[in-house]
Amino acid sequence: MTSSATTVFAAHLLAWYDRHARDLPWRAPPGEPPTDPYRVWLSEVMLQQTTVAAVKPYFRAFTERWPSVEALAAAPEEEVMAAWAGLGYYSRARNLVKAARAVAERGGFPDTETGLRELPGLGAYTAAAVAAIAFGRRAVVVDANVERVVARLFAISEPLPAARKAIRTKTAAITPDDRAGDFAQGLMDLGATICTSRDPKCLLCPLAGDCAARIAGDPARFPIKPPKKVKPLRKGMAWWIERETPEGAMVWLVRRPGKGMLGGMRALPDDGWSARGDGIGGEPGEPLGLVRHGFTHFDLELSVVRGAAPLGEGEWWRIDRLDEAGLPTLYAKAARLALD
């Protein structure tokens, strides 16, 4: 799907991007040489299903602590997991370490989309994005922003997810041979700031004159989304187990199994609410309170109770340094509740 000519869409978009590109820590200004592939890759993985605002502090912390892919490859996995705590989708952190070690082993990042695609954690989107942004390759980059912009641009009336095939074809048709990375970032910036999911700012849009959905009069209607299903409510229990020592108060922490919910992360011992048979069990103790936490596909009501003795395999952790334990948000909430 190569178009030898730069499309009118690409010309309009690139002209807009040159003036309005967002200033992001992992991004080189338009026209300047591409940034370090490590920084591009790291930011793209962090940005998967995650907002720019949430990523910024983590990106700074990671690049300061591990300035290169070699440094990250040499890091203990548990330290990386703890540093990722709070960012969500923890399989990304596990795959990040695997990919870093593979890259260090082979002496650098693959510089093609196909090569990048073989690294763990790099799917169709991320491989294309890194190939285009870090290596100047022509790649068809489709994320949720591009999906929305292109669905509107061509007024694609087929509902998702079936529409993705047509959206990809259209995106390929308007992707230029040169500056594919800037083009992709331009489409994403446009989607993030102008062609937003709700209340698109068509008056400010550089593609308004080309947009079939706007001409049709109801751009926000696209893309057509399938109805969403109801989130079930699960209930669970977790134990807050303290011990006094000469060094201060300690709490008993376990590490969750490598796969599944919050996989590989430190946690409070629980009763297996995540429904994978990994609960440790124990006797209900003095109730400390209730934590409500929303996951992607269910809500959890976690009852936090005091426990007397350690449950399962774990470690005593100094409560005054609990912020260094790398607890995912669910358990950070539980700890806050127990300590209040």
Add this chain to the structure above:
DNA sequence: CACTCGTGGAA
């Protein structure tokens, strides 16, 4: 294709 896998900010 359908489902799992987090989180926090915006409206």
Add this chain to the structure above:
DNA sequence: TTTCCAAGAGT
């Protein structure tokens, strides 16, 4: 307060 959803990947 609830709902929506964001630079998706893996199975």
